[in-house]
Amino acid sequence: MDLLTPYRLHELTLPNRIVMSPMTRLRSRPDGSPTTDVAEYYAQRAAAGLIISEGIWPHSTGQSEAWVPGLHTGTHMLAWRQVTAAVHDAGGRIFAQLMHGGRKNHPRGRIDGSWPAGPSAVVDPEPVHLIDGGKAEPIVPAQLSRDQIRAIPAQYATAAHNAIAAGFDGVEIHGANSYLPHQFLADNTNLRTDEYGGSLDNRMRAPLAIVDAVAAAIGPRHTAIRLSPGNPQFAMIETDPAPLYRRLVDALDRRDLAYLHLTDNDHYPALADLRPRWHGTLIANIGENRAPTDPDAAERVLHDNHADLVSFGRAFIANPDLVDRIARELPLAPIRDESLYGRDGRGYTDYPTWAETRPAAAQTVATALE
Numbered sequence: 001m002d003l004l005t006p007y008r009l010h011e012l013t014l015p016n017r018i019v020m021s022p023m024t025r026l027r028s029r030p031d032g033s034p035t036t037d038v039a040e041y042y043a044q045r046a047a048a049g050l051i052i053s054e055g056i057w058p059h060s061t062g063q064s065e066a067w068v069p070g071l072h073t074g075t076h077m078l079a080w081r082q083v084t085a086a087v088h089d090a091g092g093r094i095f096a097q098l099m100h101g102g103r104k105n106h107p108r109g110r111i112d113g114s115w116p117a118g119p120s121a122v123v124d125p126e127p128v129h130l131i132d133g134g135k136a137e138p139i140v141p142a143q144l145s146r147d148q149i150r151a152i153p154a155q156y157a158t159a160a161h162n163a164i165a166a167g168f169d170g171v172e173i174h175g176a177n178s179y180l181p182h183q184f185l186a187d188n189t190n191l192r193t194d195e196y197g198g199s200l201d202n203r204m205r206a207p208l209a210i211v212d213a214v215a216a217a218i219g220p221r222h223t224a225i226r227l228s229p230g231n232p233q234f235a236m237i238e239t240d241p242a243p244l245y246r247r248l249v250d251a252l253d254r255r256d257l258a259y260l261h262l263t264d265n266d267h268y269p270a271l272a273d274l275r276p277r278w279h280g281t282l283i284a285n286i287g288e289n290r291a292p293t294d295p296d297a298a299e300r301v302l303h304d305n306h307a308d309l310v311s312f313g314r315a316f317i318a319n320p321d322l323v324d325r326i327a328r329e330l331p332l333a334p335i336r337d338e339s340l341y342g343r344d345g346r347g348y349t350d351y352p353t354w355a356e357t358r359p360a361a362a363q364t365v366a367t368a369l370e
Contacts (some may be wrong), residue, residue: 003016003018003302003326004327012050014050017049019312020048020311020312021311022174023316024341025348026068027067028067030131034082037345038080041348042094043089045316045320046090046091046243048316050283055094059159061112064100065128067341071163088161089360090175094168094169095168095169097226098159100174111131115141117141118189119190119191119206120189120192122188123138124140153209157216164222166229170221170222170258171223173210175207175210175226176226177263181207181225188237211252221256221258224261226261227260231289232269241265241268242268250277252278258280259281259308260280260281262283263285271284284311285313317340320351322366324354
């Protein structure tokens with residue numbers, strides 16, 4: 001099985017090609033520090049070839065909603081060191097995903113009370129979690145000024161430096177799924193007429209500046225990016241994504257990054273179209289807006305040479321021993337949707353491994369035979 005073969009990611013040796021996809025779970029403290037449950041959660045899944053953390057805001061003005069973690073303060077770094085140490089002690093490898101919300105959130109969902117701002121004053125339609133509980137309806141974001149845009153790459157660079165100091169093996173820039181770099185790329189969230197909007201090169205300017213700042217801070221081979229061409233989540237519109245993303249991937253390919261994490265789309269086969277343009281490591285995510293990724297589908301991606309590694313999201317939530325289950329062709333447990341987001345370990349660190357379920361299964365059989 002190709003999924004179970006080792007892979008060399010620059011100085012990291014991955015024992016398999018199964019990647020844990022970044023997934024927001026809202027288990028941080030109000031200040032954005034991850035809890036001890038977070039360390040346990042990732043350590044339980046350390047058999048993955050690579051773990052990519054949940055999205056982490058690089059600066060308080062980029063917090064996408066309450067209870068999302070940050071990498072902006074010394075307190076954040078100390079808490080993340082416990083997480084990375086737990087993963088490494090369990091034999092794993094972990095990248096930090098830096099996730100700037102841009103237009104997302106509400107002042108009551110941010111620790112600094114700031115008003116969200118994006119490339120243009122276009123509303124994100126999704127309600128957001130608030131620090132004091134509950135959710136808030138969307139608000140109209142401010143439009144980022146030129147000076148604010150120019151300051152953002154340095155914020156990412158500082159957070160990337162903090163990530164390495166906190167023990168992460170590298171950093172993935174979240175340029176997908178409606179977050180800030182994607183807001184510059186998409187048709188409907190970037191209505192600017194200055195040097196950051198309009199032409200393809202202008203729309204790529206801020207995302208590439210972020211990549212270059214992070215690569216300068218921690219090295220290009222510790223820097224990665226995730227893209228989701230044509231992803232309609234959160235009312236994003238990219239009518240014809242191919243020309244822009246071909247141009248963007250060509251530009252990124254010259255930067256010798258750690259990897260490109262790419263999601264496929266039913267309306268635009270990004271993996272097939274962009275794979276020939278990317279000469280480095282490619283991680284495929286095929287479950288976005290689709291059924292959860294299963295081992296057979298992941299194997300097909302590798303067999304078709306559309307990627308070197310495949311990321312699994314929902315399967316890792318309910319199966320901390322996912323790699324073992326795939327290796328032994330065991331059934332996968334389903335997730336409990338009602339506990340995806342919460343404040344404690346319920347629905348987070350309490351999913352059993354296959355071995356832990358066997359005594360209960362044996363007792364069920366014995367009871368049925370009585």
